[in-house]
Amino acid sequence: MAIKTWELDSGFKDEIMSEPGGENLTKCFQCSTCTLGCPLTEIVATYNPRKIIQMSLLGMRDEVLSNPDLWICLICQTCTARCPQDVRIADLLSAIRRVAEKEEKAGRLKIESHRPLFDKAFEHQLAKYGRLYDMGLAMEYYKGKEGGSFFKGLLTMSKDYKDFGMRMFKKGKMGPKAMFPEKVKDRAVVKKIFAEFSEG
Template sequence: MIKTWDLDPNFKYEIMKEPGGEHLTSCFQCSTCTLGCPLTEIIPSYNPRKIIQMSLFGMRSEVLSNPDLWVCLICQTCTARCPQDVRIADLLGAIRRIAEREEEAGKLKIESPRPRFDKAFEHQLAKYGRLYDMGLAMEYYKVKEGSFFKGMMAMSKDYKKFGMRLFKKGKMGVKSMLPEKVKDRGVMKKIFEQMGERR
């Protein structure tokens, strides 16, 4: 049962202000996004159409705490097929960023480790300008597991065989243990400080 007094009529505007969320109100609930989504073959309950409807209703807390937000692959199949140009993949990204800000403000706890992964990834770029796989994995596992030691244990369990496989092919030598850096790292820092919205 939806209680109208629990709804936030401004939620749709909040989403539409976020880059990627602009086309939310174009949705007429045809469900083309959901029918074509490759995830629904694996997670039958996955339903982006429903997330959009709930957003339009103003079910802010239900939407922001919905674990399905964090399994979208951004494969853009929905965006390509949507007859209303809602740009669903970008829209879900906009909602994810609102949820992340809510978490930073202490108002929400996101169960998925994905925001931790994305942030660890961004940190590599802000520091080096390029992706540093080892740095990403070490930071992500440390944050995900709660300590450096636990992180290293979990990482070695998940990636030992994979790492050996790459090592044997010469893809994970000494060179990849160290980060590749752009020369102009000052500009990377500036980009993340001045353009990023959630630092």
């Protein structure tokens, strides 16, 4: 890929570094320890966090934010544990993901991955109940995946999770505690936390 210097965004690194977790971006000296030790590279050979960092430092804003590889980091922290420069790469990639999500919210980017949808659906369960409600999460996620159709979502979910659901049922793991949400009593304070710290 040819780098077009006139298209570089010199403010991009500051944008990332102002997100919590992105603070140590400029400490990276490109040793590639993160990438060599990353367990994901054994499955997705092209996955390269070192490259994402260098492109961020250069200011290749559009290329970084539209990179589908942002959404397959498992946050396993191997890179963070091994980085000699304390870049905290797992946190840094998370910070870049949040910049991308803001960009999408502003209508300037279309994220191809379903991961933001899943994370948001997860967050909505917490905001509503204070605890994770698996069924609610799955239903909201599948609905979103199927373009907002609750019925289509339900169908796809049933197809994907039929065997799994039956397996859990046979083991006594699909009782009322799984079918209905467990709610925190003091949901008022949970609501206040989300009002203050969540982008919604």
